[in-house]
Amino acid sequence: MLHHRWQEAAEYMAWYPQMIEDTTAGSGHHYKEIIWRMSTEILHHHPNSKMDDYNVIYERIKHSGVKHYLMICLEHSFHLMLHGQMENAKRHLSIAESWRHGKESACQIQMTKLIQAYKSLLDFIIWSDKKNAPSSTNITDPQSSQDLHNYFRQASVNLKEILKYPGVWDTFILSYVEMLEFNEDYQEAEKVLQDYAYDNTFPSNPNAHAYLFRYLQRHNASKRKLMNVLKILHKLVPSHELMLDYSSFLLVSEKKSNTKKALGILLDMLDYACWRTSMDVWGGLKYVIDKLQLQEDWTEVVAEKMSARKGWWPALHFTRFHATEDAEQRHQLMEVKASLAEILCPDIKLTYSAVQTINGDR
Incomplete structure (x- = not known):
């Protein structure tokens, strides 16, 4: 396997499933999971592997013991899904769902719930396919309508149960x-x-x-309802892309305090390197500051928001390297950032502004 000699590996591996089925081989129990994992890995890479080969391996390992039965059933159904065999995958999950062995452990109960969840997801996929099929548009066909309703009911009942866990x-x-x-x-x-x-x-x-x-x-x-959701999301992930929507909602409001909040939200986004070259965020920040400048206390507002950022923001956004890169690749962004550099960091000598001026003169 390490040398990708899949044919030879398959020939050797063919003996192991027979070994674990042999009741006289007491040590086979300890290697069932290893055999399962190695066998499927070989089949994934073997150029001549067929679906029947996978089915044989899964069924052999599945019935060679009970410890991994549910997990193997779930993986088997995943493989069938990947090959478009939705109905067959659902059949295997239905069998696994009703499988019981001895006293149920907590792990077994959790795995059964997971199998039920994926079975309901398969019902949804089948329902969705039937819903979008040309025959589903024929409302005079009672059989088609009934089939659609049955899959809807099966999927919705089980999917609703998920919220209990x-x-x-x-x-x-x-x-x-x-x-x-x-x-x-x-x-x-x-x-x-x-x-x-x-x-x-x-x-x-x-x-x-x-x-x-x-x-x-x-x-x-309503905008109020939307903003309440985004307010909580902001606390969880200040860098989330929906924070652009949040700042836009705040700017629509006539409250001066909301303009200040919008400034903080956009600065929070720019605290993360993933937004460092985003014209949408920098353009939004420029718009907010232009709007703030209509207020008498705008310099205090900006200074308050930037006070904790002075020590590291210039290195994140306003170095000579950033200026050169922006000048070469993002000229519009360079202009916006250059217009904001001294406003955001008035007490710091920035190489970003100096380089952009040299590039502009040249």
């Missing part, structure tokens, strides 16, 4: 919300997203707040 369930929640929206149950869809975002028993998940915001935005919620 704290965790990060992004794909599952979004699938459930899509089904609720299709069924025009907008109130329930919003409640699901709010519970996912605000239930303290769930782990902190910035995505949950972003999903809620985009749903509310899609359904024309």
